[in-house]
Amino acid sequence: MPRSDRPCRRREARRDDLTDLHARPTRVRYAIIALIFLITSVNYADRATFSIAGSAAARELALTPVQTGFILSAFAWAYVLAQIPGGVLLDRFGTKRVYAAAILLWSLFTATQGFAGWIIGIPVVAMLFALRFLVGLAEAPSFPGNARLVAAWFPAAERGTASAIFNSAQYFSLVAFAPLMGWLAHNYGWRSIFWTMGVLGVLATLAFVRFIHSPANHPRINAAELAHIEAGGGLVGMEDSAASKAPAFAWRNVRHLIANRMMLGIYLGQYCINVLTYFFVTWFPIYLIKERGLNVLEAGFAAAAPALFGFAGGLAGGFISDRILKRTGSLDWARKTPLVVGMLLASMIIACVWAPSEWLVVALMSVAFFGKGIASLGWAIMADVAPRRLAGLSGGVFNMFGNIAGIVTPIVVGYIVAATGSFDLALIFVGAHCLLTIFAFLVIAGPIRRMELPE
Numbered sequence: 001m002p003r004s005d006r007p008c009r010r011r012e013a014r015r016d017d018l019t020d021l022h023a024r025p026t027r028v029r030y031a032i033i034a035l036i037f038l039i040t041s042v043n044y045a046d047r048a049t050f051s052i053a054g055s056a057a058a059r060e061l062a063l064t065p066v067q068t069g070f071i072l073s074a075f076a077w078a079y080v081l082a083q084i085p086g087g088v089l090l091d092r093f094g095t096k097r098v099y100a101a102a103i104l105l106w107s108l109f110t111a112t113q114g115f116a117g118w119i120i121g122i123p124v125v126a127m128l129f130a131l132r133f134l135v136g137l138a139e140a141p142s143f144p145g146n147a148r149l150v151a152a153w154f155p156a157a158e159r160g161t162a163s164a165i166f167n168s169a170q171y172f173s174l175v176a177f178a179p180l181m182g183w184l185a186h187n188y189g190w191r192s193i194f195w196t197m198g199v200l201g202v203l204a205t206l207a208f209v210r211f212i213h214s215p216a217n218h219p220r221i222n223a224a225e226l227a228h229i230e231a232g233g234g235l236v237g238m239e240d241s242a243a244s245k246a247p248a249f250a251w252r253n254v255r256h257l258i259a260n261r262m263m264l265g266i267y268l269g270q271y272c273i274n275v276l277t278y279f280f281v282t283w284f285p286i287y288l289i290k291e292r293g294l295n296v297l298e299a300g301f302a303a304a305a306p307a308l309f310g311f312a313g314g315l316a317g318g319f320i321s322d323r324i325l326k327r328t329g330s331l332d333w334a335r336k337t338p339l340v341v342g343m344l345l346a347s348m349i350i351a352c353v354w355a356p357s358e359w360l361v362v363a364l365m366s367v368a369f370f371g372k373g374i375a376s377l378g379w380a381i382m383a384d385v386a387p388r389r390l391a392g393l394s395g396g397v398f399n400m401f402g403n404i405a406g407i408v409t410p411i412v413v414g415y416i417v418a419a420t421g422s423f424d425l426a427l428i429f430v431g432a433h434c435l436l437t438i439f440a441f442l443v444i445a446g447p448i449r450r451m452e453l454p455e
Helices: 003-017 028-061 065-081 083-093 095-115 124-139 142-153 156-167 169-188 191-211 223-231 251-259 261-282 284-290 296-328 331-354 358-375 378-385 388-420 424-445
Strands: none
Touching: 028 065, 028 095, 028 124, 028 142, 028 156, 028 169, 028 191, 028 223, 065 083, 065 124, 065 388, 083 095, 083 142, 083 388, 095 124, 095 142, 095 191, 142 156, 142 378, 142 388, 156 169, 156 296, 156 331, 156 378, 169 191, 169 296, 251 261, 251 388, 261 284, 261 331, 261 358, 261 378, 261 388, 261 424, 284 358, 296 331, 296 358, 331 358, 331 378, 331 424, 358 424, 378 388, 388 424
16 A cells, blocks of 8 residues: 555544544543643743753852853754744654654753763853753744644634643743742752753653544544544644655745745734743843842742733633634634734733832733733644645744744843833833734734645
8 A cells, every 4th residue: 555545544444443423522632732731831841941040050150141141042042043944844754753852852951951060071151052052952843843733633613722721831831840940959959950850851752652643543532523623624634644745845935934924924923922921031020120129039929920810811812712713703803803902901011111019010010911821822823824734834934933032032122221221111112012913913914814835
């Protein structure tokens, strides 16, 4: 039998052998998204390891603030540069192999950071910078891989919730793993953070390999659930045909994506949304300390509140989007309504300029992050619009644009604060991007629909 025919034959045989189509559908897709959520939480925790360990590591290894800054920046540069190659690998070899290899590699690179300063002949700064850079490279396929799994496992009417669940892991990770890493550093030293997170990543790799399969080949799915997913627009055979149908990488495909008005609006919108995210994870604690007079402990607790509100908003946004889609049948209304409402709430960060008290600043930032969570439907939209044969590449370009904000935002805010001695213009800069997000999706992107590639 030709290799290209096997996935189709397997799926047909599976439908004949499994439970009758009229039986109660299984719910395997819920277990899939739960596992993706946990793995994405580990993903974000590994990004934050040096942020937690950095203070103690800097003292022991005699790192200067400039050296620490370079080490912290290594991840973002690599993560952005590797998005397109990561997407190409996903399209060429399928999500399971590429994603599993990515989890294992970033976990090993994370664990190896715990040996910095112990290896004779390797400068500490060079070793840590290289390992953080490699973590960024290895994590590049993760979010495009999540989007591919959601596109394969969920009908269109459930993708908003599914995407919101894995996207909200960025907030959950801060709440769940930051205390753990702090406890490890306090009791066992900063190196234990890297070793522990590395071991957790290896366990996550084993779980991924064991439980993640395409819908057509999962051993626990029945025919009723498979039919429900496929009837709702789920790309159930996408993973089976990845290697046989994915086109070879060509820059013209990247040009097709960027030249498409809808895709360009979506990419620009994701960049603008992430400006708020990166302000929060880089400058917000410093703003609370320098501008608002909080101490480090108070700033830590204050930063937790917006993260919790962002987590709640992320789940709410996905649920609301899917409810609108079920009621109206319109992807435009379903995806853009929560986005517009959420970004209007997020723009409330500008009001911090005139807030007279610290508690009001935290409240306004919590409202802003709740709104940002509601609006974070970008990955659901990518599952809706990406060309079927370029789902990985489309997600890679999308994530590349989004994470350029991680390079631009800290630098621009730093220049604003240095030039003005205040965060006021920086807050307005961030809030303006929330409003620009609305413009990008409503005016530039236009109607939400699946992009078709030219013949």
